[in-house]
Amino acid sequence: MRQTILSISNLSKTFGGVVATDDLSLDVEQGELHAIIGPNGAGKTTLIAQLSGEIFPDNGRILFQNKNITMLPPFKRSHLGIARSFQITSLMxxxxxxxxxxxxxxxxxxxxxxxxxxxxxxxxxxxxxxxxxxxxxxxxxxxxxxxxxxxxxxxxxxxxxxxxxxPHLLLLDEPMAGMGTEEGDKILKILQKLKKRKTILLIEHDMDVVFALADRITVLVYGRAIASGSPQSIKTDERVREAYLGTEGDLNC
Amino acid sequence: MRNLLTRKSFNFAFIISVGLLALLPLYVEMTGDDFYLDLANRLMILAIAAVSLNLILGHGGMISFGHAAYLGIGAYSVGIPAYYEIYDGLFQIITAVFVSGVFALLTGAVSLRTKGVYFIMITMAFTQMAFFGIVSIEEYGGDDGLVIDTRSTFGNFFDLEDTVTLYYFVFVSLLISLFIVKRIMESRFGMVISGSKSNERRMQSIGYNTYRYKLVCYVLSGCLCGYAGALLGNFTNFISPEMMDWTASGELIFMVLLGGSGALLGPLWGAASFVLLEEWLSSITTYWHFFFGALLILVVLFARGGIDGLLSKIGLSK
Structure with a gap:
């Protein structure tokens, strides 16, 4: 029986009139690689920002190892064992x-x-x-x-x-962003090694990567989780096809 | 791996400068012309102040436009006790460093909540408050300032009354200041300060409360500048609110930028150029400020590393 390491419940965040996170609930289990996919503007990066403490939600709660971290600043979350990477490279x-x-x-x-x-x-x-x-x-x-x-x-x-x-939990925000195939393969290999010993929440656009790595996938659309489950069940989920790919299409395209 | 990190090379510009400064009193002794001694004394005291400003401005990316406050606090920490006939140097210096530290802690705690131009303005505002605070105290001369009739004494060991003694006291202080800042910047703390200047957001993300680190750095810088102020009070024998005028803060920034902000020795080159150019230009023309301005523009546009950058390019520094 796996333990829940991160538990998000009823998270909401709006910017002006735009709903970036809409009553979102999801769990990440110890040791799994949980991928979050969704079309552009689905609120993926906003979610990472709330998990890492750069922005605070309007409503809802984030529990990390049963500790309420909803309003903790980034450096305290880092001390608790949450680390993130940035979609847009952010180095010294x-x-x-x-x-x-x-x-x-x-x-x-x-x-x-x-x-x-x-x-x-x-x-x-x-x-x-x-x-x-x-x-x-x-x-x-x-x-x-x-x-x-x-x-x-x-x-x-x-x-x-x-x-x-x-960290006990890695938040990876599009680690493949802007990479060519060869470089991408390198990162993929790194992640495959890493997932054996780390709990990872992965945001990624590249579907091949997601389906190669993920134990579980949550699909985000307009800030809401419309489906969550094993890669296989997501592949065949009707709602996902509709929302993510239009009415006709295939996730592997 | 270590070799790559500790690659040592002689810094010719620094060795020559230190040699010249060390030998200057001998030259003055021979010629009896103590004008240069005063010039070099002022140069070194301002260099210590600039070194302290460089710690926050150059290394930490905190552009304080109020650093002259600490020169004033330091100088008054010598002047006010002297007014009550307390000449003990240790007491005066400890007061200067302590009061400067407290002032830095209180103003920094507020200022560092802001960024960019707001930070610049708020540091300036605090210094203006200190300026008018001193002006309003009639007891200590108000606007007119205060004459220090006797310089600091250190028990029965020595006192700073003799100009050459004061000179060497300042000289050693400058070397120690440079050494301290070098050690700080290479320490774990210094790495955090460099990192925060480069990318504060990432530093927070990897676990640093950057606000607290910057505040500590701000206080250290204030303490060192307060010390420079105590030396300045001894040197000039006269203190006035003018010392913490906003233009004095501007001049310190000028020195740091001119010399090379973020470079260990930059403030030394900056203060030296400032004092020597001021002396030379003002003897030629009353419009010497104009040429100062032009020089700063040229340095900012074409030599971002300042004088230190130019010196390293020709192999004389680093």
Missing amino acids: QGMDVIDNVALATQANDGHAYKFWKPARDDRDLRQSAIDALKEVGLEGREFEKVQNLSHGEHRQLEIAMALATQ
């Missing part, structure tokens, strides 16, 4: 790749108010950063400046930073 430009990851590591070992010892001489810190970089295939690129990386490598670093905080 001007710093080295390894410094980016080391910052994520030191954020959660609780000793950031150290004013005197050089951070770059801290072997443990460096080692965990290097480990996280290895995990996403960025070994050898540690001392490159962030702005000199390719787009694909930026996406890999996005994931490495989220991983380096040692």
